[in-house]
Every structure is written in C-alpha cells, then in structure tokens.
Amino acid sequence: MIIAERKPFAEIEAAVAPYEKILILGCGTCVAVCLVGGEKEVGLLASQLKLAAGLKGRRLEVGEITVERQCDLEFIQPLCDFIADYDCIISMACGAGVQDLGRLCYMKPIFPAVNTSFIGVNLEAGNYAERCLACNHCYLGVTGGICPVTMCPKGLLNGPCGGMLNGRCEVNPENTCAWSDIFHRLESQGRLEQLQEILPLHPHHKRTTPGKVVHPAYKRRYGAHE
Amino acid sequence: MAWVPKILAFVCTYCTYTAADMAGSARMQYPATVRIVKYLCTGSIDILHILKAFEAGADGVLVSGCEAGSCHFLEGNLRARERVEYAQHLLEEIGLGRGRLEMYEVAASDAPKWVAAVKEMSARIKELGPNPLKGGRALAADFPEQPGAGMEA
Numbered sequence: 001m002i003i004a005e006r007k008p009f010a011e012i013e014a015a016v017a018p019y020e021k022i023l024i025l026g027c028g029t030c031v032a033v034c035l036v037g038g039e040k041e042v043g044l045l046a047s048q049l050k051l052a053a054g055l056k057g058r059r060l061e062v063g064e065i066t067v068e069r070q071c072d073l074e075f076i077q078p079l080c081d082f083i084a085d086y087d088c089i090i091s092m093a094c095g096a097g098v099q100d101l102g103r104l105c106y107m108k109p110i111f112p113a114v115n116t117s118f119i120g121v122n123l124e125a126g127n128y129a130e131r132c133l134a135c136n137h138c139y140l141g142v143t144g145g146i147c148p149v150t151m152c153p154k155g156l157l158n159g160p161c162g163g164m165l166n167g168r169c170e171v172n173p174e175n176t177c178a179w180s181d182i183f184h185r186l187e188s189q190g191r192l193e194q195l196q197e198i199l200p201l202h203p204h205h206k207r208t209t210p211g212k213v214v215h216p217a218y219k220r221r222y223g224a225h226e
Numbered sequence: 227m228a229w230v231p232k233i234l235a236f237v238c239t240y241c242t243y244t245a246a247d248m249a250g251s252a253r254m255q256y257p258a259t260v261r262i263v264k265y266l267c268t269g270s271i272d273i274l275h276i277l278k279a280f281e282a283g284a285d286g287v288l289v290s291g292c293e294a295g296s297c298h299f300l301e302g303n304l305r306a307r308e309r310v311e312y313a314q315h316l317l318e319e320i321g322l323g324r325g326r327l328e329m330y331e332v333a334a335s336d337a338p339k340w341v342a343a344v345k346e347m348s349a350r351i352k353e354l355g356p357n358p359l360k361g362g363r364a365l366a367a368d369f370p371e372q373p374g375a376g377m378e379a
Binding site for chain 1: 277280281319358
C-alpha cells in the first residue's frame with residue numbers, strides 16, 4: 001500500500017489561513033491503514049484546526065468527509081455539490097488522490113495534508129517499510145521475492161557490492177544486505193542455481209514519468225497501441 | 227466567585243475509578259475540579275475524545291489508568307500512554323501546550339495517589355489559567371452551554 005506521513009500542523013494551517021469554510025477530505029484506503037488520512041485522522045485535523053483558530057479568536061467552519069478511495073472518480077464525483085459549499089479543500093489522500101480530486105474540482109484550491117512517502121508494507125502497528133519502487137520491471141520471481149531495486153540502496157541486480165559485511169548493508173548497517181537476504185532465501189528454497197543467470201541492465205526507460213497503463217482488455221476503447 | 231478549573235478525568239473502571247471511589251468512601255479531601263468519565267479501559271480512550279474535551283472548554287484533561295503491567299486488558303494502559311503522548315504533541319502543535327493533558331497510573335487500592343494526582347493537576351491548571359478557547363466562545367455552536375456552567379464566572 002501507499003505509505004504517507006502527515007505534514008506538520010503549522011504548514012497545513014498556513015496553507016488554509018485565508019479561508020473560513022474548509023472541507024477536510026479523507027481517504028479510506030492506504031492512508032487510513034497507515035493512520036494518516038482516514039476518518040479518524042480527518043477528525044483529529046478538524047479538531048486541531050478549530051482549536052487553533054479559536055486560540056486566534058477566529059471561527060472556522062470545518063467539514064469532514066472520508067471517501068472509500070480518493071484516486072477514483074467514481075467515489076469523489078458524488079461530492080461535487082457538497083464541495084461547492086466550501087472555500088477550499090484539505091485532502092488527506094496520497095499525491096494521486098489529491099491530483100484526482102484536483103481534476104474534478106479544478107476551480108477549488110486543494111491543499112495536501114500528507115507527504116506521500118513510498119509503496120510499502122505494514123511491519124506492525126505504526127511501523128512501515130518501503131518494499132517497492134514501482135520500477136515497472138519486476139524481478140521478484142528470480143530473486144526469491146526480495147526486490148534488489150528497492151532493498152539494495154545501490155539497486156544492484158547481480159549480487160552484493162564489496163561493502164557487504166556479515167550480511168549487513170554498508171550504506172546503512174542497520175539494514176541487512178538485500179543480496180545476502182536473496183541468497184539465503186533462494187538457498188532455503190533450493191533455487192541457488194537461479195543466481196547463475198546474469199540479469200541485464202535495468203530498463204530505466206520503462207520508468208519514465210508520468211507512467212500510464214492501459215489494460216489489454218481496454219486497448220481498443222482508449223485507442224492505445226502496443 | 228473565584229475561578230475553579232474544570233478538569234475532565236478519563237479513568238479506567240478497574241483501577242483508577244475504584245481508587246477514586248475508595249477515596250470518597252474514606253472521606254479523603256481533594257479539589258472539586260474533576261469530572262470523572264469512566265471507561266472500561268484507558269485503552270479505549272480516543273485522542274479525539276481528548277481534543278473534543280478541549281473544544282468543549284475543558285481547562286485540563288487527566289487520563290488515569292492501571293499501573294504498567296497490571297492492566298485488566300493486558301496493555302490498554304500502555305496504548306493509552308502512547309495516545310496521550312501523541313495528543314500532547316497535537317496540542318503543542320496548535321499552541322495550547324502539552325501541560326493541560328497528563329496521564330497518571332493509579333492502582334485500585336491507591337486512593338491517596340488519586341488524591342495526589344488530582345491535587346497536582348488542579349495546581350498545574352490553576353497556574354496555566356482557564357482554557358483560552360472559553361473566553362471567545364469560538365466553538366459555542368458545536369457545544370451547547372452546560373447547565374450551571376456560567377455559575378463560576
């Protein structure tokens with residue numbers, strides 16, 4: 001899922017300082033799971049904004065709503081009329097959600113309340129780690145399910161660098177060496193011969209931004225060609 | 227009439243509430259500044275409850291649960307402490323300061339500790355003064371005036 005961190009309150013407060021009717025729009029998917037932009041966090045930010053405004057002698061009208069997914073027009077389109085009542089929107093979704101909302105409400109100022117960090121996993125409650133760079137060329141099948149592009153700071157594709165020491169990474173010794181992990185994983189699966197295969201240069205050209213994917217079943221509809 | 231702080235005490239029914247009950251039974255004296263809200267466990271206290279308390283005009287919030295290691299639900303009090311610390315951070319961010327919120331641990335048999343906690347919190351809130359949000363009534367529409375609330379003014 002997408003992992004994000006909430007922006008400092010001062011930054012959010014400064015962004016919406018000129019407005020009196022503010023809608024905080026949460027997203028019930030990734031950012032809700034990583035505890036930064038779901039229904040509860042929308043409530044906390046609304047409360048913080050109202051308290052901070054009260055301390056300055058101002059009175060804010062703060063609306064709160066959380067949709068299932070903000071990166072999907074299907075879920076945010078029904079909000080159009082509701083949004084019209086507010087001066088600005090604070091979106092607690094990831095960067096994709098904020099931009100999709102902006103596509104729908106292009107006349108309304110939209111401010112992000114979170115910094116989108118990475119695609120990662122939930123190690124345990126409140127503890128997240130990056131696992132995928134979305135490089136558009138997945139090696140996990142030949143590396144025993146450990147991504148060398150993400151987990152190795154150097155992105156090496158054919159074994160560890162010379163800095164690996166006792167299975168630890170030289171860039172950050174707190175981390176294990178991705179290639180050491182890959183070796184042990186393949187060893188435990190009896191697939192070490194997999195490492196005999198030399199991987200070619202990583203096709204960085206496949207990661208040009210902005211990326212776009214059209215599902216094969218929809219290629220005719222969108223006029224996309226191979 | 228002198229200003230008397232209004233402190234909301236979010237307490238656990240198994241430890242602190244029992245201690246507060248015992249303090250009453252034993253006729254121990256402590257300031258009449260706390261309004262007790264009983265929770266099944268401090269682990270069920272939401273940060274939003276704390277912020278809403280300040281929105282509603284509470285001068286301070288006191289959270290009190292079991293001592294570490296003796297939670298009826300094993301680790302509810304530990305979760306409460308994490309949440310209280312995060313709520314203190316949120317209050318600091320908005321400029322209200324972290325001092326108006328504090329967590330205590332009071333065992334069921336420790337009525338004197340409950341009395342000490344209330345006295346300490348009351349003294350602290352008296353020093354900090356009334357909740358600055360109350361003066362402007364900035365949030366009055368969301369939280370209707372409570373009966374008898376104006377009597378202290």
